[in-house]
Amino acid sequence: MTDTAPRDSAAPSVLFVCVHNAGRSQMAAAFLAHLAGDGVEVRSAGSAPADSVNPAVIGAMLEVGIDISAETPKKLTTESVGASDVVITMGCGDACPYFPGKRYLDWQLDDPAGQGVDAVRPIRDEIERRVRGLLTELGVEART
Secondary structure: OOOOOOOOOOOOEEEEEEOOOOOHHHHHHHHHHHHHHHHOEEEEEEOOOOOOOOHHHHHHHHHOOOOOOOOOOOEOOHHHHHOOOEEEEOOOHHHOOOOOOOEEEEOOOOOOOOOOHHHHHHHHHHHHHHHHHHHHHHOOOOOO
16 A cells, blocks of 8 residues: 555555544455455545554454554545545544546545444455445456
């Protein structure tokens, strides 16, 4: 996953944004990177990034074979939005800058902050379902 890498391919670029970049946006970015491979450029960021990724989120993702333990929350920048074709917000409110011509989606999802792995699993599963749908919309075949 990249943060603000310049566009150097024809692959669509997707930015996932939530407040802390410690849960929902990290899971979504990890699923998209895992399922799309090089077929999509993936970014994630937060309007008020946490110090680290939520341990329950790391645990829930490990259960499905995706290790995000090395990820760190990143600050949302105007550059990261500008470099993305699709911006998916997850409860970041009005903090996300608007650029004409970008596609914006808002995914209403429960916040895993302060939750245990049992509570994170259904959020994780819903994010995976939505990411798979996004891949279909983008015309990118999911890897198995």
